Amino acid sequence: MAAFTLAHLSDPHLPPLPAPRLFDLAGKRAFGYMNWTRNRHKFHRRSVLDQLVADIQAQAPDHIAITGDLVNLALEAEFAPARAWLESVGAADRVTVIPGNHDTYVRVTRHRFAEAFGNYLSSDVARSGGSLFPLVRRRGPLVLIGVSSAVPTPPLMATGRLGPSQLEALDRVLAALAGEPAFRVLLIHHPLRSNSRVKRLTDSFELLALLRQYGVELILHGHDHVHSTIWIDGPKGAIPAIGVPSASALAHGRYPAAAYNMFEVEGEGAAWRCTQTVRGIDDSSRVQQLQTMRLL
Structure with missing residues (x-):
């Protein structure tokens, strides 16, 4: 079987932020807007994001996964530009996207992510109870299983939650896939x-229990804006869980410059081989290959 390549980027926080209307800046958005204008706008650059996406497209992966935070404050005016950007990345059959906490920043627009990016969230299997998640997309030897940990939270909080109904649906999905090659x-x-009380997944214990029971081959996430690899217990061994920096970021403080991961998968059944290549902005402000490692 020929190798299948999957590119993973996350947290583009698409700049620039549209000018908000005065009544948009109530509650949590007021804190977020203050943070953007005083801090975040210095480090999230559209030119960096465009440079990274151009490099991904030059690598011609078979599929692209984006793990959330396309927008910043979930303003109504952010979704049309984000949709145009997503279409420039690739067609909906070649790109899979899930939401991040900034995409559901406040309750009033929490529905807009699904409306704006619906065909990038389509599932190849029937969904239960009318819920969008989990979504399941089969691409070559891969089965992409997308879940949503994105929920509106109080000011200064960025926690995530799957919730009982999504966990129950994920149980059924993983059970059905357990015997497939x-x-x-x-x-x-x-x-x-996560060691952060304000950024953690609050029902991670329940998710980790499902993964111990059924397993997957790879977990991809964003949110922390750093390179990270941890290993999660699965039924047949450890599972790599890999995070990636923000796709639009300049290096600042402890946060690295924008990067993405490319995964090359080949084999079948229990004989999978997966290699991770990290590509990102280097000290000369060009996208370079930074590291390659064998995961499986």
Whole structure:
């Protein structure tokens, strides 16, 4: 079987932020707007994001996964530009996207992500109870399983949650896939382990229990804006869970410059081989290959 390549980027936080109307800046958005104008706008650059996407397209992956935070404050005016950007990345059959906490920043527009990017969220299997998640997309030897940890939270909080109904549906999806000779990739915005009370996945214990029971081959996430790899217990061994920096970021403080991961998958059944290549902005402000490693 020929190798299948999957590119993963996350947290583009699409700049620039449209000018908000005065009544948009109530509650949590007021804090977020202050943070953007005083801090975040210095480090999230559209030119950096465009440079990274151009490099991904030059690598010609078979599929692209984006694990959330396309927008910043979930303003109504952010979704049309984000949709145009997403279409420039690739067609809906070649790109899979899930939401991040900034995409559902406030309750009043939490529905807009699904409306704006619906065909990028389409599932190849029937969904239960009318819920969008989990979504399942079969691409070559891969089965992409997308879940949503994105929920509106109070000011200064960025926690995530799957909730009982989504966990129950995910249980059914993973059980159905357990006997298939497929390379299963779980897409989620929040990391499965976090030391941060304000950024953690609050029902990670329940998700980790499902993964111990059924397993997947690879977990991809964003949210923390850093390179990270941890190993999660699965029924047949450890599962790599890999995070990536923001796709629009300049290096600042402890946060690295924008990067993405390319995964090359080949094999079948229990004999999978997966290689990770990290490509990102280097000190000369060009996209370069930074690291390659064998995961499986």
